[in-house]
Amino acid sequence: xxxxxxxxxxxxxxxxxxxxxxxxxxxxxxxxxxxxxxxxxxxxxxxxxxxxxxxxxxxxxxxxxxxxxxxxxxxxxxxxxxxxxxxxxxxxxxxxxxxxxxxxxxxxxxxxxxxxxxxxxxxxxxxxxxxxxxxxxxxxxxxxxxxxxxxxxxxxxxxxxxxxxxxxxxxxxxxxxxxxxxxxxxxxxxxxxxxxxxxxxxxxxxxxxxxxxxxxxxxxxxxxxxxxxxxxxxxxxxxxxxxxxxxxxxxxxxxxxxxxxxxxxxxxxxxxxxxxxxxxxxxxxxxxxxxxxxxxx
Amino acid sequence: xxxxxxxxxxxxxxxxxxxxxxxxxxxxxxxxxxxxxxxxxxxxxxxxxxxxxxxxxxxxxxxxxxxxxxxxxxxxxxxxxxxxxxxxxxxxxxxxxxxxxxxxxxxxxxxxxxxxxxxxxxxxxxxxxxxxxxxxxxxxxxxxxxxxxxxxxxxxxxxxxxxxxxxxxxxxxxxxxxxxxxxxxxxxxxxxxxxxxxxxxxxxxxxxxxxxxxxxxxxxxxxxxxxxxxxxxxxxxxxxxxxxxxxxxxxxxxxxxxxxxxxxxxxxxxxxxxxxxxxxxxxxxxxxxxxxxxxxx
Numbered sequence: 336x337x338x339x340x341x342x343x344x345x346x347x348x349x350x351x352x353x354x355x356x357x358x359x360x361x362x363x364x365x366x367x368x369x370x371x372x373x374x375x376x377x378x379x380x381x382x383x384x385x386x387x388x389x390x391x392x393x394x395x396x397x398x399x400x401x402x403x404x405x406x407x408x409x410x411x412x413x414x415x416x417x418x419x420x421x422x423x424x425x426x427x428x429x430x431x432x433x434x435x436x437x438x439x440x441x442x443x444x445x446x447x448x449x450x451x452x453x454x455x456x457x458x459x460x461x462x463x464x465x466x467x468x469x470x471x472x473x474x475x476x477x478x479x480x481x482x483x484x485x486x487x488x489x490x491x492x493x494x495x496x497x498x499x500x501x502x503x504x505x506x507x508x509x510x511x512x513x514x515x516x517x518x519x520x521x522x523x524x525x526x527x528x529x530x531x532x533x534x535x536x537x538x539x540x541x542x543x544x545x546x547x548x549x550x551x552x553x554x555x556x557x558x559x560x561x562x563x564x565x566x567x568x569x570x571x572x573x574x575x576x577x578x579x580x581x582x583x584x585x586x587x588x589x590x591x592x593x594x595x596x597x598x599x600x601x602x603x604x605x606x607x608x609x610x611x612x613x614x615x616x617x618x619x620x621x622x623x624x625x626x627x628x629x630x631x632x
Numbered sequence: 633x634x635x636x637x638x639x640x641x642x643x644x645x646x647x648x649x650x651x652x653x654x655x656x657x658x659x660x661x662x663x664x665x666x667x668x669x670x671x672x673x674x675x676x677x678x679x680x681x682x683x684x685x686x687x688x689x690x691x692x693x694x695x696x697x698x699x700x701x702x703x704x705x706x707x708x709x710x711x712x713x714x715x716x717x718x719x720x721x722x723x724x725x726x727x728x729x730x731x732x733x734x735x736x737x738x739x740x741x742x743x744x745x746x747x748x749x750x751x752x753x754x755x756x757x758x759x760x761x762x763x764x765x766x767x768x769x770x771x772x773x774x775x776x777x778x779x780x781x782x783x784x785x786x787x788x789x790x791x792x793x794x795x796x797x798x799x800x801x802x803x804x805x806x807x808x809x810x811x812x813x814x815x816x817x818x819x820x821x822x823x824x825x826x827x828x829x830x831x832x833x834x835x836x837x838x839x840x841x842x843x844x845x846x847x848x849x850x851x852x853x854x855x856x857x858x859x860x861x862x863x864x865x866x867x868x869x870x871x872x873x874x875x876x877x878x879x880x881x882x883x884x885x886x887x888x889x890x891x892x893x894x895x896x897x898x899x900x901x902x903x904x905x906x907x908x909x910x911x912x913x914x915x916x917x918x919x920x921x922x923x924x925x926x927x928x929x
Contacts, residue, residue, distance in 0.1 A: 552847035
């Protein structure tokens with residue numbers, strides 16, 4: 336099985352055409368639901384007593400929720416606004432609420448997870464939590480500018496404790512203080528990551544392992560309405576695919592990156608989680624085949 | 633044969649590590665020398681009496697120079713400075729000099745060119761010049777923000793008069809007033825371009841034809857020292873490759889785009905034209921094979 340640890344949120348997302356209020360979101364929500372297309376996925380997260388029943392029902396349809404704590408207080412809330420081009424988002428408000436004092440633990444049933452994804456949580460928490468698993472075959476983490484700015488040393492320590500880092504291009508530059516993405520990846524590998532995957536939004540991604548570089552183009556889409564959660568969906572699909580194959584061969588990791596691109600493309604086509612929730616049987620295979628055809632020459 | 637029409641310049645290029653003064657540059661110089669790796673290439677351009685003999689010698693090593701006018705006055709000069717990340721360039725000075733009053737004509741021997749590349753010249757001049765060729769099989773143009781801002785209608789008219797447009801992503805957005813690159817390409821196709829190639833720098837490119845989209849990742853490079861001329865080298869390689877194959881089949885156009893990416897990567901590895909001038913026999917084929925291996929999964 337796969338365990339995903341990270342945030343579940345009530346999001347307010349303001350896009351040029353539509354504003355969504357208090358919708359189900361959060362990095363771990365996107366990653367875990369994306370991964371659930373490939374493998375049984377358990378979620379370690381926290382919500383408040385205000386967390387709507389229908390959101391709980393949605394999560395339970397896709398995920399094992401033994402690791403979901405419901406605490407007194409309000410759920411983590413995020414409010415962000417995209418510009419007209421949908422390329423930059425500014426944060427209007429972040430309310431940590433129950434997330435602030437959350438002490439995550441790994442349920443007994445999750446300890447045997449061979450695949451673990453640590454979303455963009457406090458790096459110290461990620462580094463501690465990974466130790467609670469008994470036989471990790473492949474672990475992957477993400478991080479964000481907030482942790483890089485406030486706890487850079489802890490982020491570097493976290494990188495040492497996992498197999499793979501998946502990170503946005505801008506955050507990779509901020510973290511490593513390099514401009515060239517190959518240089519960024521090399522630094523993260525020097526810090527201890529075996530694999531580095533740099534996400535470049537619509538431009539696809541770069542995967543690094545040893546002296547191998549695997550660049551992928553993004554899956555081209557005309558109608559992007561809401562980029563929220565695309566990177567998390569990418570990461571979830573990657574590790575979900577690997578967990579389903581029980582493999583971490585280089586060849587499967589490359590395929591996992593392609594699945595990452597494809598699930599990211601589903602995420603941005605609809606508002607909030609809808610892009611992921613509306614995936615039907617066969618949609619993913621079909622789009623991977625379309626992608627293969629698209630890039631062939 | 634292939635004819636390239638555009639600017640030959642004396643460039644001053646300021647990069648974080650090195651400043652080059654009055655080096656051989658210009659869009660047509662890069663495009664034509666890049667193309668000359670594939671096919672006999674004639675250059676239509678103008679320089680002043682101050683144009684150094686050794687630059688003339690360099691050009692003559694690679695190109696047919698019957699179309700190169702030497703006029704009284706000074707050569708077109710460009711002075712630009714890159715930021716620390718090499719991702720943005722600001723123009724410090726542009727002196728049109730002999731370029732200002734240049735009235736290009738097509739030498740008799742060039743009129744039979746089946747392949748014609750119109751670099752980022754005055755769109756009205758491009759639209760007139762293409763008429764002077766007798767049997768064009770495939771024509772391609774580029775444009776820049778200056779023409780989009782000052783002569784947008786003429787740019788649109790020029791697009792109608794060629795088969796393919798090759799253009800930077802930011803300029804495609806500026807020209808079409810769209811944000812999504814597929815929407816940008818569709819608009820240019822509505823205006824009459826059969827093929828649209830949007831260049832995305834290190835992120836590669838998108839090629840559009842009818843309802844086909846062909847995305848490519850860039851050739852990943854760790855040591856980029858000077859991005860000058862990369863896009864021109866891309867365009868030159870594309871049309872040079874097609875001219876060498878005497879074909880405009882979709883399959884060859886896709887391969888041409890890959891050659892475009894590869895020649896762009898040679899251009900940025902060294903300062904000024906050096907990246908192109910130092911290409912040895914077999915280097916291009918070798919790098920195309922490396923690229924194919926790199927992106928395979």
